[in-house]
Amino acid sequence: MQQFDYIIVGQGIAGSLLAYQLIKADKQVLILNDETLPTSSAVAGGIFNPITGKNLDKTWLADTLFPFFKAFSLSLEKETHTSFYHETNLFRPYANEQQRKHFLKLTDEYDLDRYIRLVKPEAYSEIENPLGGLYTSSAGWVDVPVMLEALKQFFLQKATYQPEKFDYQALEISKNSVAYKGFKAAKIVFCEGYYASQNPYFKWLPFNPAKGETLIATIDNYSIKEIVNQGSWIIPLGDQQFRFGSTYIWNQLDWQTTDESKEAISSKIDKFLKLPYQIIDQQAGIRPTTKDRRPFLGNHPAYANVYVFNGLGTKGVSLAPYFAQEMLFFLEKQKDLMPESNIQRFYSLYSL
Numbered sequence: 001m002q003q004f005d006y007i008i009v010g011q012g013i014a015g016s017l018l019a020y021q022l023i024k025a026d027k028q029v030l031i032l033n034d035e036t037l038p039t040s041s042a043v044a045g046g047i048f049n050p051i052t053g054k055n056l057d058k059t060w061l062a063d064t065l066f067p068f069f070k071a072f073s074l075s076l077e078k079e080t081h082t083s084f085y086h087e088t089n090l091f092r093p094y095a096n097e098q099q100r101k102h103f104l105k106l107t108d109e110y111d112l113d114r115y116i117r118l119v120k121p122e123a124y125s126e127i128e129n130p131l132g133g134l135y136t137s138s139a140g141w142v143d144v145p146v147m148l149e150a151l152k153q154f155f156l157q158k159a160t161y162q163p164e165k166f167d168y169q170a171l172e173i174s175k176n177s178v179a180y181k182g183f184k185a186a187k188i189v190f191c192e193g194y195y196a197s198q199n200p201y202f203k204w205l206p207f208n209p210a211k212g213e214t215l216i217a218t219i220d221n222y223s224i225k226e227i228v229n230q231g232s233w234i235i236p237l238g239d240q241q242f243r244f245g246s247t248y249i250w251n252q253l254d255w256q257t258t259d260e261s262k263e264a265i266s267s268k269i270d271k272f273l274k275l276p277y278q279i280i281d282q283q284a285g286i287r288p289t290t291k292d293r294r295p296f297l298g299n300h301p302a303y304a305n306v307y308v309f310n311g312l313g314t315k316g317v318s319l320a321p322y323f324a325q326e327m328l329f330f331l332e333k334q335k336d337l338m339p340e341s342n343i344q345r346f347y348s349l350y351s352l
């Protein structure tokens, strides 16, 4: 039997970043990933943004997550000779006078100077912004498919990577190890995103999955480098291609694109984009969001060597590097997990 320290199930953002950090810590890792499944990571807008929402809320742990995430991404780019981290920053035109006043009041009240700067009216000619808007720094987007492909190539060189569907029935758990087909490992970590709903060990966790769709479009003569966000967003992807997004749907959890979502996104974009565009693609995915909007990290309540790293929700890109490290320290250094992310908070929901 081939021996490993860890089996990781899933090579989305969660599984990839955890496997990477374990390999960097000199652990022997086997990655099992079903490449035939559609995934959330493959369609993510990849936006990272420290200040979000109608009330300019600072993202949970922003002051810790964002510097960590940036340093991690730049170092991974260097190591893999790829480019996926795009710090473009973000522009939010005020939708109306009421919103302008509301935002100005919030920027005065909260200490947001580190992230926010006010932009004068008419700063951008391709979009409606008669009142000006807010410019957020430390924001941008990650090209998630490029990052994950680079990590897959890294795994093919440094670890054992198998493109296969994990069969839960074939897992044998004993006191100090797990066995799966011809493989044996000290520990197994499940990172299947939305598909955790089919995992007999972790399907009891309170997920609240949200389907989302995005559009890919071309726009001639659009030169704005920042992400623009006003209800819907436009990300400049390069080569005159742009991603528009996104929708949130909780009651129809499938991976199909719909005309309703296309219309919902386009109608919001039409409100502020002055230029014509052509939609060339549409994508759908299911975010592994959780009821309390915090990730799921930790140990199975009944099996000491079975773990989960999931629940990255709407912010997988900025959460994953930091929480993969939290998971590494928990697994290897017995460091306590942050209570807000530890699945111990839901142990009362588990029954054998």
Ligand SMILES: Cc1cc2nc3c(=O)[nH]c(=O)nc-3n(C[C@H](O)[C@H](O)[C@H](O)COP(=O)(O)OP(=O)(O)OC[C@H]3O[C@@H](n4cnc5c(N)ncnc54)[C@H](O)[C@@H]3O)c2cc1C
Residues within 6 Å of the ligand: 009, 010, 011, 012, 013, 014, 015, 032, 033, 034, 035, 036, 037, 038, 039, 040, 041, 042, 043, 044, 045, 046, 047, 048, 164, 165, 166, 167, 191, 192, 193, 194, 195, 211, 212, 213, 214, 245, 246, 247, 284, 285, 286, 287, 288, 310, 311, 312, 313, 314, 315, 316, 317, 318
């Ligand atoms: C439309 C949309 C827009 C988004 N925009 C953003 C954004 O702008 N910014 C942001 O930070 N986040 C965004 N997200 C969220 C982000 O995509 C997720 O947080 C993140 O991708 C989740 O990663 P994951 O690894 O947990 O899951 P996934 O990416 O779904 O990966 C799970 C992996 O597990 C594998 N797997 C599952 N079951 C098995 C099995 N039985 N055997 C083997 N392999 C298995 C799958 O094949 C897959 O590779 C968006 C999501 C959507 C849908």
